[in-house]
Amino acid sequence: MNKKTTIYDIAKKLDTTAATVSRALNNNPKISASTRKLVLETAAQMNYKQNKLALALQSGKSGNIGVIVPRIDSNFFASVIRGIEDELQPEGYHVIICQTHENEKREIENINTLLNAQVDGILMSASNVSKENNSIIKRVIEKNVPLIFFDRKKNIDGVSSVTINDFEGGYLATKHLIGEGCTKIAHLTGDQSLEIYENRNNGYKKALQDSGIEYNEDYIIQTKSSVEAGRQAVEKLLKLKNPPNAIFSSSDFAALGAIQELKEQGIRIPEDFCVFGFGNEPFTKFMELSISSVDQSPMEMGKMAAQVFLEQVNSTEKFKIEKKVVLNPELHIRKSSLRHAL
């Protein structure tokens, strides 16, 4: 009685082929709407794969999920997307990706593009938090398209998010540098209107405060997340009357640039200067002078964001579920900041 229903059972009942049933279930446009409806209904009667079906039966659902990221060419975002795909594909969803290049106008265009493509949900990492694109976000919510933020969130009522504890990441990295004997620690920060950078900055400040080290405005440099920006930041810092002897960078790319510039100026790492990055990009491990970094569990973040989405679409509750999931960061301590044995 409990034998699992297969597509062959459904095909037999409908006197058609398993291939046709499979195509109908997989939303293949080769199959006519009427055949598809018949297959779905029969499959439902026979208790075939309830989850995927529940989805397909809701008319107007495309099975497509849109993911918006600032950039695809960082291991962090690529891994988050991998996590989302791994979680959603077994449920019958297909993931389509757009990137904004940190450009607000493109973010708005991307949301429109995905809405036009009839996506069933949008999972996004915001490129900025300016108010200007709040109207488009409002439209997503009004259209009842589930929206989940990951990593870079906007604080909007009723919208769920999955982030890591960036404050804790900044705190622990800075504490580690202090423990290695660094007393003059600079911080390369990002766009302060983004919570992630504000929180990393606050964690850094708190660590200094807890260790009785004075906060020095001159040591805070706002940089883009790029190798070139990291180089320029070091140039600036080394020109100070009282230059720092360590850097906590909110970006691995900027940390790499910083290291390149320090080396070119003949400064020894970690003996004279320690560097700590953020993101745990694969190259931080590959380098001969491997770079210490904060890991953000991107696969986990993607999986969690996908789960929050699934909960939301599969919920039978009348009210909206708002979830704020916060993952823990993890330090990876490597040569660029390690003076003492672990």
Added chain:
Amino acid sequence: MNKKTTIYDIAKKLDTTAATVSRALNNNPKISASTRKLVLETAAQMNYKQNKLALALQSGKSGNIGVIVPRIDSNFFASVIRGIEDELQPEGYHVIICQTHENEKREIENINTLLNAQVDGILMSASNVSKENNSIIKRVIEKNVPLIFFDRKKNIDGVSSVTINDFEGGYLATKHLIGEGCTKIAHLTGDQSLEIYENRNNGYKKALQDSGIEYNEDYIIQTKSSVEAGRQAVEKLLKLKNPPNAIFSSSDFAALGAIQELKEQGIRIPEDFCVFGFGNEPFTKFMELSISSVDQSPMEMGKMAAQVFLEQVNSTEKFKIEKKVVLNPELHIRKSSLRHAL
């Protein structure tokens, strides 16, 4: 008389706001279909931005372009996509991305997903060349959705492609290694059913032949494009009775793994062993022991693929244009293979 028409002119004529005109032109779903039609027709009469308009006026066009790649987390594919975006966005197109993870089933799903999302064209790098998904490709062609291959192409009549000269890349890299005094050169190749790997392999063979070096089957290892695969290949090669003293790898990731393994086994690079990669991923330059690699002009490749697409959709010819664009590879010679001064 030649004054360029602006959205303000159109707004004035229609007694509406510039914002409304802009939204209508940008396909914003806030605007009703009738308003949009009116704006588009008026704009056409007033000769506003002919290109974008021609597109929008063709009913049923979404303005969305689908790009399919094996993976987004390589600088190569990310850069090709960047090139495509840079070329298509000014023309009013929006790019949505799908990845296959080299999985044939996902490739078919991705094509279906994009067709369901009503894309106006598909630019793709094939994950495999098995015949099994030729039927879906055929369907794309039948639906008159322009299809352009880049990097990894299938040979299908009437379908354009943009590739680099992989044969030449393999030939030049191997010739360089021979010039550095390497006589026993192994080759890490990829899936031989993909033309790119077959061509790199053939270039390698021809270079050996032209230099009177015998081809040795034992020196050919098929690997995935990953660090771990490169490590395993070196383990295998070093166990040979007559191990090689150089590697030409068809992947930078495998080249990196090879270098890691060689170093761990106490082999000096480039003194005892030279390594040459393919792809010119940014990390090849970042490493202290920088890795020689073949550059594939990915931005250029993306731009060319986009231009071929635009030519195709904007063509007034009745027949199909089939273009095969082949870009030249460029060697970047770095420490991992450089024994003599350049």
